[in-house]
Structures are given as C-alpha cells and as structure tokens.
Amino acid sequence: MSGLLIAAPASGSGKTTVTLGLARALRDAGVRLVSGKAGPDYIDPAFHAAASGKPCLNYDPWAMRPELIRANAAMQAGEGDFLLVEAMMGLFDGAADGSGAPADLAVTLGLPVVLVVDCSRLSQSVAAMVKGYMDFRDDVHVAGVILNKVGSARHEAMLRGALEASGIEIFGVLRADPALGLPERHLGLVQAGEHGALASFIAHAAEIVSRNCALERLVAVAQTRAAQPFAPAASCLPPLGQRIAIARDRAFAFSYEHLLSGWRGAGASLSFFSPLADEPPSADADAVYMPGGYPELHAATLADAGRFRQGMQEAARRSARIYGECGGYMVLGEALVAADGTRHGMLGLLPLVTSFAERRRHLGYRRVVPLAGSGFAAPMTAHEFHYSTVVHEGAADRLFAVTDAMGEDLGHAGLRRDTVSGSYMHLIDLAPEAA
Numbered sequence: 001m002s003g004l005l006i007a008a009p010a011s012g013s014g015k016t017t018v019t020l021g022l023a024r025a026l027r028d029a030g031v032r033l034v035s036g037k038a039g040p041d042y043i044d045p046a047f048h049a050a051a052s053g054k055p056c057l058n059y060d061p062w063a064m065r066p067e068l069i070r071a072n073a074a075m076q077a078g079e080g081d082f083l084l085v086e087a088m089m090g091l092f093d094g095a096a097d098g099s100g101a102p103a104d105l106a107v108t109l110g111l112p113v114v115l116v117v118d119c120s121r122l123s124q125s126v127a128a129m130v131k132g133y134m135d136f137r138d139d140v141h142v143a144g145v146i147l148n149k150v151g152s153a154r155h156e157a158m159l160r161g162a163l164e165a166s167g168i169e170i171f172g173v174l175r176a177d178p179a180l181g182l183p184e185r186h187l188g189l190v191q192a193g194e195h196g197a198l199a200s201f202i203a204h205a206a207e208i209v210s211r212n213c214a215l216e217r218l219v220a221v222a223q224t225r226a227a228q229p230f231a232p233a234a235s236c237l238p239p240l241g242q243r244i245a246i247a248r249d250r251a252f253a254f255s256y257e258h259l260l261s262g263w264r265g266a267g268a269s270l271s272f273f274s275p276l277a278d279e280p281p282s283a284d285a286d287a288v289y290m291p292g293g294y295p296e297l298h299a300a301t302l303a304d305a306g307r308f309r310q311g312m313q314e315a316a317r318r319s320a321r322i323y324g325e326c327g328g329y330m331v332l333g334e335a336l337v338a339a340d341g342t343r344h345g346m347l348g349l350l351p352l353v354t355s356f357a358e359r360r361r362h363l364g365y366r367r368v369v370p371l372a373g374s375g376f377a378a379p380m381t382a383h384e385f386h387y388s389t390v391v392h393e394g395a396a397d398r399l400f401a402v403t404d405a406m407g408e409d410l411g412h413a414g415l416r417r418d419t420v421s422g423s424y425m426h427l428i429d430l431a432p433e434a435a
Contacts (some may be wrong), residue, residue, distance in 0.1 A: 004222045044056075063429055067234040117148060131166055172212050293328075352422075367379060398412040
C-alpha cells in the first residue's frame with residue numbers, strides 16, 4: 001500500500017477532522033482507502049470507519065510489537081491500496097519514557113508525514129516551527145503541511161510567504177470553520193454513534209478538503225512510502241475462550257479491532273450482545289468479554305437490566321470465563337456511584353464499588369504481569385485511562401502486577417473470583433519478551 005501519516009505539533013490542531021475529510025474525499029475520488037489510528041484510542045476509529053466505509057485498526061508504537069503493527073497493515077492491505085493513519089498528540093510525543101511517538105510509527109511503516117498546523121495564533125513563525133519538525137529526526141520524512149484554522153486571505157498570504165521561502169510544501173489551506181468542530185467529553189470525543197449529524201459533518205469536511213487540498217499531490221507523496229516488509233501473521237493475545245460473547249453498545253464500545261480479529265484468527269467464534277438493550281450473553285458462550293466504555297452515563301439502565309444480569313450470573317455459575325476491562329470491570333462490581341452521588345447496583349460478580357462522584361484521572365501505558373491463577377499466561381502491554389475511583393474492594397485474588405512506562409512499580413491491580421476477573425487495564429498486545 002501507499003500511505004500517509006497525518007500528524008500535528010500538538011493535540012487540538014485538527015488532525016481528526018482533516019483525516020476524516022481526507023478519507024471521504026479520497027474515497028469519493030476512487031481511491032481504495034483504509035485507515036488507522038495511532039495509539040490507544042477507541043473513539044476515533046469509529047469516526048474513521050464512518051468516513052472510509054471500512055474498519056479502522058489501531059497502530060500503537062509503544063504497546064504493539066513492530067511485527068503486530070506490520071501484520072495489521074498486511075491485514076488492511078487486503079481491503080485497500082492506500083493507508084491513511086491519524087497520529088495521536090504531537091508528532092514526537094510518546095509515552096513517559098519518550099518512546100512510542102507517532103514518529104516511531106512512521107518509521108516502522110515507512111510513512112511520509114503530513115503535518116496539520118493550527119495557524120490560529122501563528123503567522124510567519126510557522127516556518128521556523130515546521131522547519132524544526134522536518135529537521136528533528138533524519139529517519140522521519142515530513143513531506144509538507146496542511147494549514148488549518150487560517151483566518152483570512154491576508155493571514156494565508158503571510159503563512160504562504162514564510163513557508164514557501166523556506167521550501168516547505170503546502171498541501172492545503174483550511175479556513176477556520178465552527179462547523180468542523182466535534183463535541184467532546186471526559187475520555188475524548190463524543191462517540192460516533194452519538195453524533196446526530198455525523199453523515200453531514202463528514203460530507204462537509206470532505207467538501208472543504210476536496211476544494212482546498214491538493215488531493216492528487218497527496219496521493220503522489222503517499223506513493224513514495226518506503227517499502228517495509230509486512231508480517232502476514234503475528235502472535236496475539238490468546239482468546240478468552242472458543243465461543244466468546246462480547247458486550248457491545250454505547251456503554252461498552254471500547255474494544256480493539258485487532259484484538260477481535262486476532263481471536264477470530266486463532267479459531268474463536270465471536271457473538272455480541274447489548275446490555276443496554278437488556279440482552280444476555282449467548283447461552284453457549286464459554287467466555288464473556290466486557291470491554292470499557294461509558295457505563296457511568298447509563299448506570300440506571302444497566303442497574304434495571306434484569307435479563308442481562310441473570311444471563312451474566314448464569315454464565316458465572318456454569319464457570320464461563322468472564323473478563324471486564326475498565327468500564328466492564330466496574331459493571332462486574334457490586335455498585336457504581338454516579339457523578340450526582342446516586343448509587344446504582346451492578347452485577348455483583350466481583351467485590352468492587354467504584355465512583356464518579358469524586359473524579360480523578362488515571363492515565364498511562366502499563367506493563368502487566370499475570371498473577372498465579374489469573375487465566376492469563378504471559379506479560380502484556382496495556383493502557384489505563386479513567387476518571388473513576390475505587391470506593392471499596394472486598395476479599396478476592398489480585399489479577400496483575402503492574403508497572404508504568406518508566407518501569408515504576410504500581411503494585412497489584414484488578415480482582416479475580418473463581419472464573420470472573422477484571423481490571424482497569426485495557427490489554428493491547430503481548431509484551432515483546434512473551435511473544
């Protein structure tokens with residue numbers, strides 16, 4: 001595949017909107033496009049899928065081994081000829097230890113970089129900033145820029161004059177447009193499925209990008225992608241069982257596509273159910289996966305979901321393996337305290353009470369080592385991002401020993417009781433030494 005990495009100097013520069021506009025505009029122009037999202041992001045990939053019409057995969061340069069990243073690219077190569085990857089944060093921003101930046105992903109996949117620059121508070125200084133990004137690492141090819149949030153024709157002329165004098169290619173100029181903003185909440189953007197006008201938003205972004213960006217030139221630059229060997233297959237996290245029932249709705253939307261694809265590739269069959277619709281997991285499932293999401297926004301509905309509760313309790317009684325991550329972990333507990341202080345009863349499968357009444361952010365990459373009896377066999381990489389706090393933990397076995405990206409010991413995390421377990425960790429890949 002040809003390909004590009006859409007990056008920026010910092011978060012908030014407009015990468016997502018530009019990527020969505022490019023994805024739809026290129027698709028409409030006949031390009032067989034697939035997309036990816038750098039880093040541990042669950043929300044943006046759903047927007048990508050809406051724009052491109054195809055599943056979006058995560059490419060995490062800290063938490064994924066290079067062979068898994070290349071295997072993901074190989075998987076997507078069967079669906080398209082052009083890989084458009086959106087970076088996270090700034091181009092050279094990585095984990096706490098400095099590794100795993102989008103720039104590292106560009107090197108792993110051989111992708112030229114297009115830098116989206118928020119020009120709302122810049123004029124001629126833009127050239128010095130962009131030149132610094134272009135020269136910072138010899139192994140990273142920053143091909144040029146898309147200027148975003150440009151205020152006027154005069155502003156554009158100042159920006160162009162400075163950049164062109166420095167020999168920096170400009171692929172597009174986008175004016176400031178309030179209609180190109182996306183609503184946010186505490187974990188990032190509001191989910192794609194909750195955006196009431198997503199189709200018209202993407203169509204508008206595509207029209208703006210088509211009119212103001214040099215699409216043919218971007219396609220040509222993408223074709224200079226350095227040849228990198230794809231890995232046709234890579235070991236992945238072993239499936240939880242042979243018949244895995246997966247919670248999936250607005251409360252449980254945070255599951256990685258590469259993880260589910262890996263489970264299918266290992267021979268597992270997957271089924272899906274909606275706790276918000278009061279659906280139980282499949283009665284023949286030997287494993288149940290409760291991914292993260294926003295259960296705190298739907299706590300009352302989940303507390304009243306009797307068929308869901310009964311189905312989960314029956315799965316536990318027949319010793320199905322049940323694993324919950326972050327929001328799913330909270331729902332496996334006894335209660336969830338909402339932001340207004342209301343206590344909502346949850347499934348009661350683990351001795352855990354969590355709360356949003358006093359929010360505190362927990363954020364960062366993690367390395368987890370399974371403890372005896374956990375059901376997991378090898379060290380793994382993970383990411384933690386939540387605002388809830390633990391009010392109470394009862395008697396149960398711990399699940400993981402955890403360190404952060406700097407190697408600092410964070411102690412033990414998660415709970416296990418019989419075949420039910422969970423933690424705040426979003427599991428991503430096998431640790432390199434375990435593969």
